[in-house]
Amino acid sequence: MPRQKSSxxxxxxxxxxxxxxxxDPDAMYTVYEIARLLQGLEPDTELDIETEGILLDWAIPWLVTNADELCFGDPESDDEPGHYGLLDTE
Incomplete structure (x- = not known):
């Protein structure tokens, strides 16, 4: 439900x-790990499902906004997430 700015x-x-x-320029991360990093948490921090969902709400737009600076690694299988990292600019 929308809220008034004044609230x-x-x-x-x-x-x-x-x-x-x-x-880290030498690492690749899942979107779940990036969501944690954006909040200053360690990538392997355990979170409840509700909190993880909220963090993903921040991480997904961040990935889209910064897509030109990122690369993607295919998942090893269909039931695993892909991994994202910094695009090599050398």
Whole structure:
């Protein structure tokens, strides 16, 4: 349900962190791991399903916004997620 802006104590600009500030250039991550990293958590932090869903709401737009700086590794099987990492710019 929408809320009135006046109901918030503080409004701030919506900003995404740069991929190089979040991801190790030599590693590939699942979207679930990236969701944790964007919140300052370790990639293997255990989360309840509701919290993980909320974090994915932040991670997916971040991936789309930064797609030109990222690469994708195919999953090993159909029931596993793919992995994302920094695109080599060399």
């Amino acid at each position: 918030f104590n503080r409004l701030r600009p919506f900003e995404f962190r740069e991929p190089a500030d979040v991801l």
